Amino acid sequence: MKRLLSLLILALPASMNAQMSNDDVHKYDHTNQLFYRNEIVIPGFDGYQTLKCDFHIHTCFSDGTVWPNVRVDEAWQEGLDAIAMTDHLEYRPFSDIVQADHNASYEIAKKEADNLGFILIKGAEITRSKPLGHMNAIFIKDANSLAVEDPLKAIDIALEQGGYIIWNHPGWPDNKSTMYEIHERLIAEGKISAYEAYNYMESYPLTFDWYEQYGIAPLANTDIHGPVAQDYACGPDWRRPMTLVFATERSEAGIREALDARRTLAYFQGMLVGSAEYLTKLIAVSLKTRHVGDRMEVTNVSDITYTMVQGDALYIFPARKTAIVPALTGPLTVKNCLYGHNKHLEYEF
Ligand SMILES: [Zn+2]
Numbered sequence: 152m153k154r155l156l157s158l159l160i161l162a163l164p165a166s167m168n169a170q171m172s173n174d175d176v177h178k179y180d181h182t183n184q185l186f187y188r189n190e191i192v193i194p195g196f197d198g199y200q201t202l203k204c205d206f207h208i209h210t211c212f213s214d215g216t217v218w219p220n221v222r223v224d225e226a227w228q229e230g231l232d233a234i235a236m237t238d239h240l241e242y243r244p245f246s247d248i249v250q251a252d253h254n255a256s257y258e259i260a261k262k263e264a265d266n267l268g269f270i271l272i273k274g275a276e277i278t279r280s281k282p283l284g285h286m287n288a289i290f291i292k293d294a295n296s297l298a299v300e301d302p303l304k305a306i307d308i309a310l311e312q313g314g315y316i317i318w319n320h321p322g323w324p325d326n327k328s329t330m331y332e333i334h335e336r337l338i339a340e341g342k343i344s345a346y347e348a349y350n351y352m353e354s355y356p357l358t359f360d361w362y363e364q365y366g367i368a369p370l371a372n373t374d375i376h377g378p379v380a381q382d383y384a385c386g387p388d389w390r391r392p393m394t395l396v397f398a399t400e401r402s403e404a405g406i407r408e409a410l411d412a413r414r415t416l417a418y419f420q421g422m423l424v425g426s427a428e429y430l431t432k433l434i435a436v437s438l439k440t441r442h443v444g445d446r447m448e449v450t451n452v453s454d455i456t457y458t459m460v461q462g463d464a465l466y467i468f469p470a471r472k473t474a475i476v477p478a479l480t481g482p483l484t485v486k487n488c489l490y491g492h493n494k495h496l497e498y499e500f
């Protein structure tokens with residue numbers, strides 16, 4: 152019995168820490184949890200769950216400086232549900248050192264995504280000068296087959312593979328968000344389905360009308376090239392841009408169905424841009440109200456702060472806090488929700 156007990160005592164620390172220290176080397180204790188994820192709480196509505204996605208990611212297989220699997224770790228840690236790997240087809244400044252085909256970054260990252268149960272979408276960025284500009288093709292099967300001379304042919308090949316086309320950073324690099332005839336044609340043909348209202352550290356306010364005007368879904372993506380902690384090292388309140396996707400299920404198929412139905416909002420720097428219907432529904436499930444005497448208690452159960460004005464009065468409903476306010480009736484203007492260019496949502500409790 153005594154011997155058994157001493158064996159148990161010996162066995163215990165060994166199971167807690169597989170790498171034993173000895174007199175020569177001290178190995179610092181670590182748990183089996185290699186790293187942690189910061190959850191972002193944004194409720195869903197109408198039976199949809201809100202997924203946080205970034206559909207524009209670069210690695211050192213094009214002009215990024217990060218190995219592909221790190222992109223998955225970063226996004227997982229930052230509370231995202233899905234990313235799309237979208238290395239440039241045409242611009243690969245490290246290709247003499249990093250020699251691989253256009254699917255390699257996805258394939259490397261996919262192993263890490265599968266380890267974490269994270270959703271990784273295969274994509275590529277078709278990279279041409281304006282008027283066409285840059286287009287992300289996501290949900291594709293083979294990025295290599297998109298590397299053709301004619302970018303319109305590349306778009307068609309992507310669509311034949313079941314792909315989905317996003318018009319990237321409409322206001323970059325010339326600081327003009329011009330919709331050219333080629334875009335109108337591709338939208339009319341159902342080939343461009345979404346666009347970036349936010350890219351990296353930019354927004355394109357004139358494009359905020361495009362959901363209503365053209366029926367294309369607004370997205371917010373990072374277009375990240377450096378390590379995320381470096382590119383968005385702007386302060387504790389900063390979150391990377393993300394696209395909120397209202398999906399029936401947390402899966403690649405769920406995201407695809409939601410994107411086809413244009414159920415998205417673009418989210419960056421506390422601002423939400425997109426359909427008035429989805430903005431209204433998101434606020435309704437985020438701000439819970441209760442009457443307290445002649446006043447009102449508003450509990451924000453989400454991680455998004457809402458700022459509203461009514462007349463001269465300003466009401467701020469901070470993320471995950473409860474506020475006591477006068478009983479509010481009639482519409483309030485939501486300062487951080489836009490359903491078009493300079494069009495602030497009107498919300499009634
Ligand atoms: Zn681009």
Ligand SMILES: [Zn+2]
Pocket residue numbers: 207209276374
């Ligand atoms: Zn890009």
